[in-house]
Amino acid sequence: MTQRPFATNPPVAAQRKAATGTPDSARAWVMTAAAFIVGFVVFGVLYSFGVFLSAIVEDFHASRAAASALFSATGLGFYLAGPATGHLGDRFGPRVMAAAGAVLMGGGLALTACIGQLWVGYLTYGLAVGVGASCAYIPTLALIGGWFVRQRQAALGVAAAGTGVGTLAVPPLAAALIEHYGWRVTDVILGLGCFLLLAGCAAMVRPSPLTGGAEGRKLRQVIGSPSFLMLYACWALGTTALFVPFVYLPAFARELGASQVAASALLSLLGGMGLIGRLGTGTLGNRIGMVRLFRACVLIMGASNLLWLTLPTYGGLILFVVVLGLAYGARIALMPGVLIEFFGLQNLGVILGAFFTGSGIASILGPMLAGVIVDRTGSYHWGIVFALAAGLLAFLTIVPLRHKAAAHRNAAHGQAAR
Numbered sequence: 001m002t003q004r005p006f007a008t009n010p011p012v013a014a015q016r017k018a019a020t021g022t023p024d025s026a027r028a029w030v031m032t033a034a035a036f037i038v039g040f041v042v043f044g045v046l047y048s049f050g051v052f053l054s055a056i057v058e059d060f061h062a063s064r065a066a067a068s069a070l071f072s073a074t075g076l077g078f079y080l081a082g083p084a085t086g087h088l089g090d091r092f093g094p095r096v097m098a099a100a101g102a103v104l105m106g107g108g109l110a111l112t113a114c115i116g117q118l119w120v121g122y123l124t125y126g127l128a129v130g131v132g133a134s135c136a137y138i139p140t141l142a143l144i145g146g147w148f149v150r151q152r153q154a155a156l157g158v159a160a161a162g163t164g165v166g167t168l169a170v171p172p173l174a175a176a177l178i179e180h181y182g183w184r185v186t187d188v189i190l191g192l193g194c195f196l197l198l199a200g201c202a203a204m205v206r207p208s209p210l211t212g213g214a215e216g217r218k219l220r221q222v223i224g225s226p227s228f229l230m231l232y233a234c235w236a237l238g239t240t241a242l243f244v245p246f247v248y249l250p251a252f253a254r255e256l257g258a259s260q261v262a263a264s265a266l267l268s269l270l271g272g273m274g275l276i277g278r279l280g281t282g283t284l285g286n287r288i289g290m291v292r293l294f295r296a297c298v299l300i301m302g303a304s305n306l307l308w309l310t311l312p313t314y315g316g317l318i319l320f321v322v323v324l325g326l327a328y329g330a331r332i333a334l335m336p337g338v339l340i341e342f343f344g345l346q347n348l349g350v351i352l353g354a355f356f357t358g359s360g361i362a363s364i365l366g367p368m369l370a371g372v373i374v375d376r377t378g379s380y381h382w383g384i385v386f387a388l389a390a391g392l393l394a395f396l397t398i399v400p401l402r403h404k405a406a407a408h409r410n411a412a413h414g415q416a417a418r
Helices: 010-018 026-046 049-060 064-080 082-092 094-112 118-145 152-181 183-204 219-223 226-255 260-279 281-288 290-303 305-310 314-343 348-377 381-397 405-417
Strands: none
Touching: 026 064, 026 094, 026 118, 026 152, 026 183, 049 064, 049 118, 049 152, 049 183, 064 082, 064 118, 064 348, 082 094, 082 118, 082 348, 094 118, 094 183, 118 152, 118 183, 118 314, 118 348, 152 183, 152 260, 152 281, 152 314, 219 348, 226 260, 226 290, 226 305, 226 314, 226 348, 226 381, 260 281, 260 314, 281 290, 281 314, 290 305, 290 314, 290 381, 305 314, 305 381, 314 348, 348 381
């Protein structure tokens, strides 16, 4: 029986008819630049929350747990809204969603600067900023796959690098602004910057010229397929393991005698290595194959915890961070391409959104379970063993994974020819 891809959603189909540009063209790289900027803004703002924490605690005379719940609410808003924002992006196109993200993120930050009670911030920051980030990021990231064929993985790597650059650049900028102007004015400045940059990206993006199906299957069949479930479990487990060093590595280094600056520098190094890993996936992905390289990165991420476990020195931690950072950065950049290999381009936004909920689960389970283990045992040793076990189990879940990459590539080329 001849199978046909999903029908294109009418609003996007109408936009695509008016879209100009061909795959791998100069315009395709403009779309990549827009995705880079969106990632820079979204994750730069989200991951700068730590520099606001002390000021918010002091201003509201709140506990650190209550204040840090703002970040948790934002993360949950971002990840849990993913399936909805991905679906809306598939239906109405990336321009509408990036514009909505500009209004929600920019407005949410500005409103947070005006709150008089901390609980209001759970709405203005947790809900508005989190959902706005999801509106902007997921549909824009999903857009890139349909603008490329030959250079798809290189473009996805560049787009993913925006998150790394934002994570490195925005937190120190926010810290400097807070020192000079206070946290409320800083929120207004960041809100204005978010609005202008995301609105600019909304003006840049266009629907992709390529469409591709998931071999004729309905969307619910894709989400419930063994391949998706294996990839989802792998992502959730691997990210659970990843959050353990993100949360506990500086404290571990401090117990070894490292200074506060040296301990926090490990996270900066982890971010820098992650950025390099993102940018290095294009050539390797084409030579080795994206799925094979994805498997290797998952294995390296999990096994790298052996370095943390067996080399408890500051030099050993540096080696651990370098290996983990390169692998985790590459894994992030490869993930959209791997999903395209298995499920095609159609409805990629909602597939990405559903997939990202695994990160939300991991953000809760990883630090919490590791913290319980460390508290019960009185040592980081078994917390590291937990990260090692979760990371290796992530690899085992995708060992049996098989894909038909050639079929999806042929489908993509066929759509381009039309």
